[in-house]
Amino acid sequence: MIQLPAAFSAKMKRILQGEYEDYLACFDDERLYGLRVNEGKISVEEFLEICPFELRKIPWIHNGFFYDGESVSPAKHPYYHAGLYYLQEPSAMTPASRLPIEAGDKVLDLCAAPGGKATELGAKLKRTGMLVANDISNSRAKGLLKNIEVFGIGNVLVLSEEPGHLIEFFPHFFDKILIDAPCSGEGMFRKDPKMIKAWSEESPEFFAGLQRGILAQALAMLKPEGMLLYSTCTFDERENEQMIEELLIAHPSLSLKNITPNYEGFTNGFVTLTKTEMPEIAKSVRIFPHKMAGEGHFLALLEKKEESRPLSYEEATYQGKLPVEAKEFLDLLGISFDKSRLSLQKERLFYMPEGVPRLKGLRFLRSGLLLGECKKNRFEPSQALAMYLKKEEYPFVLDLSATDERVLRYLKGETIAAPELSEKGYYLVCVDGYPLGWGKLVNRMLKNKYLPGWRMSC
Known part of the structure; x- marks a missing residue:
């Protein structure tokens, strides 16, 4: 049972009156997790076609969705690193x-x-x-x-x-x-109970x-x-x-x-x-x-x-x-x-x-x-x-599928093989058409130019 400060409870009873018990009951509900589509890169409709995890619509946010934060980790998917969405309450x-x-x-x-x-x-x-x-x-x-x-x-x-x-x-x-x-x-008391102690x-x-x-x-x-x-x-x-x-x-x-x-x-x-x-x-x-x-x-x-x-x-x-x-x-x-x-x-x-x-x-x-x-x-x-950039705004592109093992290797900062490329120089590395960063081709190997501070640790 949640323990709220007495002064806070008294205030909420005054504000909510007959709804106070309903407010207390919401603390028994599970925490909610949200994902907001970046419409600067992709439309909602296009994102839903490629989204790899189950979503439910947030009814008052046209580009917002609930996801099950206990079973999926959207922050670990390459689409997150491509900037296709933001995770937000x-x-x-x-x-x-x-x-x-x-x-x-x-x-x-x-x-x-x-x-x-x-x-x-x-x-x-x-x-x-x-x-x-x-x-x-x-x-x-x-x-x-x-x-x-x-x-x-x-x-x-x-x-x-x-x-x-x-x-x-x-x-x-x-x-x-x-x-x-x-x-x-x-x-935010329900989302983060530590804030109750700080109040x-x-x-x-x-x-x-x-x-x-x-x-x-x-x-x-x-x-x-x-x-x-x-x-x-x-x-x-x-x-x-x-x-x-x-x-x-x-x-x-x-x-x-x-x-x-x-x-x-x-x-x-x-x-x-x-x-x-x-x-x-x-x-x-x-x-x-x-x-x-x-x-x-x-x-x-x-x-x-x-x-x-x-x-x-x-x-x-x-x-x-x-x-x-x-x-x-x-x-x-x-x-x-x-x-x-x-x-x-x-x-x-x-x-x-x-x-x-x-x-x-x-x-x-x-x-x-x-x-x-x-x-x-x-x-x-x-x-x-x-x-x-958008993929079509640069002429030299290595576009990898999200299931290609080279995507995670690239995001970790590794050099990756690129036998499909021939002309040396800078390539825009993409996942399913959405840019992740740069690589520089030398002898069919792509030297990793992904920003070191952004690289995945595992």
């Missing part, structure tokens, strides 16, 4: 799915690690616009960068900064912002202070007519309804939008939990684990309406002589790069997102798509470029 898929991304949008994920929401936002941009993914923790931001690169997202800046420091670089800059805020985590009665008030500051900083970076989606994985009204109520009172230019598409399991935000009984709060959404097949969440979608202000940044342009080896390699590709957006930083060649501001003074892990390194008399393409 089902309710946690909701915020990014409900932020209406359009082609060309400049999008900020302000608290982005480990990348579950940022990878979906990047996939929805479909190589257009710009994704800025930030996390204040440098160690967590490194994992974020890997997930973004595995997903093949190139129009990206990955930063590790205090949100307040970003304002001078991105004032009134973003069309869409997602804040999956640090919170007291009450909605205290003071936790919600502490996190509300953090959230208040993050929201104020994010609003300074949101364009007029822009939209901000705020989410938490907690139940406390101080972090949810009252946080949004406070924001709407302080900023008359903001309005709450309905979260669409609606789902029958969603619960409207509780007007009765606000201090002023603000009716607009009902447009926010609560997710309760006894009403849906997922953990606890809160979402609110805000739109900003005010007069435009001039932006204080200058668009960067990247001009100069491109090393001939890099030019020859890029000319092989079935896609063209705008030369004004190429940036050679020492030996490393990047393709910058369109309209990126000058970044001097920011702590970032990645600025744009790393295309490769220009070394003496040669160009070495990057792992990030391999994941960005």
Whole structure:
């Protein structure tokens, strides 16, 4: 029997009233495991045709599925390393799915690690616009960068900064912002019982202070007519309804939008939990684990309406002589790069997102798509470029079946035999048509160029 803190139980009885016993009963249910298809690489229909394990549809996420985490290990399959899907708790898929991304949008994920929401936002941009993914923790931001690169997202800046420091670089800059805020985590008690021990009665008030500051900083970076989606994985009204109520009172230019598409399991935000009984709060959404097949969440979608202000940044342009080896390699590709957006930083060649501001003074892990390194008399393409490309965008390909034993050997970093290849040079290694990385052919043997830090250990 689960042991919940007395203060937490009393709060949940007040919030849920007659549904409290149903909430308690959900702790006896098994943990849920979710998989979200990367539509930047493959359609849902195409993925279902090749998926090697049994899935059940998550009804409120169009590209989301349940899987049996006790019997299958999707993270060990080559398709995971090809970036065809992300493993994520089902309710946690909701915020990014409900932020209406359009082609060309400049999008900020302000608290982005480990990348579950940022990878979906990047996939929805479909190589257009710009994704800025930030996390204040440098160690967590490194994992974020890997997930973004595995997903093949190139129009990206990955930063590790205090949100307040970003304002001078991105004032009134973003069309869409997602804040999956640090919170007291009450909605995750069933998934991770260790969070119960970490909880205290003071936790919600502490996190509300953090959230208040993050929201104020994010609003300074949101364009007029822009939209901000705020989410938490907690139940406390101080972090949810009252946080949004406070924001709407302080900023008359903001309005709450309905979260669409609606789902029958969603619960409207509780007007009765606000201090002023603000009716607009009902447009926010609560997710309760006894009403849906997922953990606890809160979402609110805000739109900003005010007069435009001039932006204080200058668009960067990247001009100069491109090393001939890099030019020859890029000319092989079935896609063209705008030369004004190429940036050679020492030996490393990047393709910058369109309209990126000058970044001097920011702590970032990645600025744009790393295309490769220009070394003496040669160009070495990057792992990030391999994941960005589609099979048909590079002329030299080794496409292996997922059942070919060479796939796992490649993912472990081994040299593999390639008797079917003849022309020496770089090959894009694929699994069932989806890129994994590079190999360099010498005497019918493919020297492994898979990124060492990504290699499978067993």
